[in-house]
Amino acid sequence: MSRHSPIFTLLFAFSTIALVFALVAYSQISFEAAVRGLKIWWEVVFPSTLPFIVLSEILMGLGVVHFVGVLLEPLMRPLFNVPGTGGFVLAMGFSSGYPVAAKLTTRLRQQGNVTQAEGERLVSFTTTGDPLFVMGAVAIGFFHSEQMGLVLALTHYLSAVIMGLLYRFHAPFAVVSxxxxxxxxxxxxxxxxAMHRARLRDGRPFGKLMxxxxxxALNTLFMIGxxxxVFSVLIQLFSAIHLTQIISTFLSIFLVPFGFPPAFSHAIVAGLFEVTLGAQAASAVPDGVSMVWKAAIASAILSWGGLSVHAQVASILSETDIRVAPYLLARSLHAIAAAILxxxxxxxxxxxAWLSEKTIPVFLPSTSEIPLIGWWDTFWHSSLLALGVAVLLLLASVLFRRIRPNRMR
Structure with a gap:
């Protein structure tokens, strides 16, 4: 059924009206869910993400991104079929988490530094969770295990790189930069x-650039908030009207013949909408289920990202001609690859032996609330990781540049 069909419009209108009635019927639940979402955004997302977006915009205006792009061109072009400026998006996306990569890709597309196909490739594999969320909030906060943190981080980011290698074949006959x-x-x-030319083309005084x-950055963050x-309220409403339970029941009937433990159906449904709630539900599955299954489902949920993140990405990409469909397909493939890994x-x-050095007791006292990591910790660790990823990419680019001419000989 096409989205331009009158039936689609009618269904959308009835669904919206039903949600309005649900908001009125469960006003207290909706209010508490909204406050909870606002708390997460205000205490963590806003202060930790704002500096990254502001600095990224300034670096683009000063031409630093073009400087990095030239240095990383020997690596990014043959591996991922994107220009060297994609290395900047890769470093910031892996370290800052979703949806920073989408914002940076949009800016590169608006400046003409990437084509439509290159933008679709880039945003499809650089949109990931930040390491402090993966290893801190999910592994330690939910699973109470540092071992799980290494497993989740390695499978999450390694499968993202695999997606980048796979997506280099996306739109093979499209125009390239x-x-x-x-x-x-x-x-x-x-x-x-290249940096000097980019700065001259921009031409804005530093005050105007700032x-x-x-x-x-504020416009983007208010949209994210x-x-x-909204999704915090929707998830609680769906739970209150038992919609998630109904979907979980049908999903468990479908998954059991494929060998999936039926206990994970609730986690999959929660993770479909919101990544944090899905990871929390995966960690809360009864102890009778193998830990490898819990890790696989949690890694898949982290790689999928949730409809809340996808809505943010779609809103950001709507400013350009970059399509959302390739991104959504990549998220599905990323989830499958992460689970298999x-x-x-x-x-x-x-x-x-190194992995078995430290664990946190399972019976460590904790609350049912989603653990909030301080914004300074998030900003500090993400900044160090962004610098580390950039240096690693630069070293790999130098190595590729030295190897490729030797092969040509």
Missing amino acids: KPLEKTDQPLPLRALQ GDAVHS GFII TFILWGPLHTS
Whole structure:
């Protein structure tokens, strides 16, 4: 059924009216859910994400992204079929979490630094959770295990890189951005020239650049906050009217023949809408279920991201011609790849002596609330990781540049 069909419009209208009645009938639950979503956004998402978006906008205006892009061109182009500026998005996306990568990809597309197909490739594999959320809130906060943190982080980010290698074949005949011209000039010098040219093209005074960066970041974060609050309310309403329980029951009937433990149906349904609630539900599955299954489902949920994140990404990408469908397909494939990698790597990682050094007791007192990590911890760790990923990409780019000419000979 097409979204332009009158039937679609009618169903959408009736669904909205039903939600309005549900809001009135469960006003107290809706209010508490909205406050909970607002608390998560205000205490963690807003202060920890704002500096990253502001600094990213400033770095783009100053031409630093073009400087990094030239240096990373020998790595990003052959591996992921995106220009070197995609390395900046990769570093920021992996370290800052969703939906920062979508915002940066949108800016690159608006500036003409990536084509439509390259933007679709880029946003499809750089949209991930931040490490502090994966290893802190989910592994330690929900599973009370540092071992689980390493498993979830490794499978989550390794499967994202695999998605990047796979998505390099997306739209193979589409127009590509202009690659670097082959010259005798050293690569650092060409990078400095690219940064200077980008700065001249931008032309904004630093005060104007700073103001525009803050304005753009605030608009994005208010949009993200709205989606967090709305989906927090929707999830609680669906639970109150027993819709999630009904979907879980039907899902368990479908999954059992494929070998899935029926206890995970609730976690999958929760993770379909919101990543944090889904990971929490996966950790709360009874102890009779194998831990490898819990890790696989949690890793899949983290890689899927939840409809709340997808709505944020879709809203950001709507400013460009980058399509959402390839991104949604990538999220599904990312979830499947992360779950498969968990089963493959569970044995070697779980039996590793280094991995077995520390665990947190299962009966450690905790609340049922989603653990909130301080914004300073999030910002500090994400900043260090972004710098580390950038340095690692730069070293890999130098290595690729040295290897490829030798092969051509």
